[in-house]
Amino acid sequence: xxxxxxxxxxxxxxxxxxxxxxxxxxxxxxxxxxxxxxxxxxxxxxxxxxxxxxxxxxxxxxxxxxxxxxxxxxxxxxxxxxxxxxxxxxxxxxxxxxxxxxxxxxxxxxxxxxxxxxxxxxxxxxxxxxxxxxxxxxxxxxxxxxxxxxxxxxxxxxxxxxxxxxxxxxxxxxxxxxxxxxxxxxxxxxxxxxxxxxxxxxxxxxxxxxxxxxxxxxxxxxxxxxxxxxxxxxxxxxxxxxxxxxxxxxxxxxxxxxxxxxxxxxxxxxxxxxxxxxxxx
Numbered sequence: 141x142x143x144x145x146x147x148x149x150x151x152x153x154x155x156x157x158x159x160x161x162x163x164x165x166x167x168x169x170x171x172x173x174x175x176x177x178x179x180x181x182x183x184x185x186x187x188x189x190x191x192x193x194x195x196x197x198x199x200x201x202x203x204x205x206x207x208x209x210x211x212x213x214x215x216x217x218x219x220x221x222x223x224x225x226x227x228x229x230x231x232x233x234x235x236x237x238x239x240x241x242x243x244x245x246x247x248x249x250x251x252x253x254x255x256x257x258x259x260x261x262x263x264x265x266x267x268x269x270x271x272x273x274x275x276x277x278x279x280x281x282x283x284x285x286x287x288x289x290x291x292x293x294x295x296x297x298x299x300x301x302x303x304x305x306x307x308x309x310x311x312x313x314x315x316x317x318x319x320x321x322x323x324x325x326x327x328x329x330x331x332x333x334x335x336x337x338x339x340x341x342x343x344x345x346x347x348x349x350x351x352x353x354x355x356x357x358x359x360x361x362x363x364x365x366x367x368x369x370x371x372x373x374x375x376x377x378x379x380x381x382x383x384x385x386x387x388x389x390x391x392x393x394x395x396x397x398x399x400x401x402x403x404x405x406x407x408x409x410x411x412x413x414x415x416x417x418x419x420x421x
Contacts, residue, residue: 146194146204148173148187149251150214151180153207156251156259160205163260184208188217195245196223204246205263211248218246222290222317225283227266230254235262239269241276242283289315292374294365296323296411297344298337303409305351310403311378312353320348321368324361338415366393374398380405 145168149157154175161170173190175182188206195204206214206226215228226246227238230253238244247266249259293311297304297320312318322344328337337344345357360368369377369392376399379388385400394400 142167142169144169144171144202146171146173146191146202147206148191148204149175149207150182150184150187150209151175151177152209153249153251154178156207156249156256157205159256160207160260160263184213185217188214189221192218192221192224192226192246196221202245203267206246206248207251208248209250209252211250211253215248218248220316225280229262229266232262232265235266236269239266240272241279243271243276243280289375290317290319290372291315291376291378292319292321292365292369292372293378294321294323294360294368295380296328296332296337297348298328298332298339299411299414300347301409301411301414303406306406307378307380307403308351308353311401314376314378314401317355318353319356319358319372319374320354321358321360321365321372322348324359327361327363332412338411364392369394369398376401378403 145164147157147161147170154177157172161172164170171194173187175187191204191206195202204218206218208214211228211230215226218224218226224246225242225244226248227234227242227244228248229235229238230250235247238247244266247263249262251259254262291311291314293307295304308318308320322341323331325337325341339347341359345359348354348357358368358372362368365377377388377392377394378401381402381404385402388394388400388402
């Protein structure tokens with residue numbers, strides 16, 4: 141069975157990408173994410189994310205190749221994605237050692253830096269090289285733990301107020317990616333009453349995603365967070381100061397591997413209070 145390679149480029153790297161696909165098509169199962177246009181200028185970030193996200197699903201199986209003018213932009217973008225260890229390789233030694241010592245799973249090549257044949261030789265040695273393991277395992281694990289923390293916070297988030305913003309800002313500082321889990325309309329009625337939510341889940345989700353600190357929003361209907369935690373696999377779960385950590389861990393079936401962070405609520409703000417004030421007027 142052929143090994144799988146995922147490849148993409150921007151407009152500056154398309155010619156090199158097509159050259160590599162033609163050379164390796166017999167030996168690998170290649171998935172080409174584009175760019176497919178010769179003249180149209182595109183954003184390298186879009187293609188780096190596509191390959192990065194798909195490699196990240198099976199980081200020890202899939203390998204990715206990203207190409208732009210220098211390779212730098214592709215490398216910076218792809219390294220923002222969880223489980224990605226992307227190497228900018230302009231020579232064979234860097235390519236080889238990134239596999240042996242760093243277990244890199246994406247290589248970024250510069251179409252302006254080397255010729256097609258030079259880049260081909262760099263790629264060949266990268267594909268041939270294997271992770272040495274041993275003392276390097278501990279070091280690579282530290283890279284992943286330091287750079288890929290996912291923070292999960294949940295709530296209804298019906299009418300946003302300063303207390304919500306404070307909670308989200310504090311949560312974002314704890315990790316790299318902030319995921320907000322919001323109660324569905326149905327579960328909100330169970331928790332808050334038949335007249336809630338004021339805003340439907342689609343609008344609440346859209347509003348949260350418009351905030352710069354929020355990276356992803358998921359909607360859940362269950363009575364606790366156990367299913368969401370299994371899906372998102374957070375490193376940290378953030379809760380307001382309504383309940384102590386022990387109750388949160390037991391009620392939401394939070395595994396010991398997930399750290400629970402209790403953040404003190406901002407005084408004077410609540411959606412219920414806001415609604416009452418609006419009704420009084």
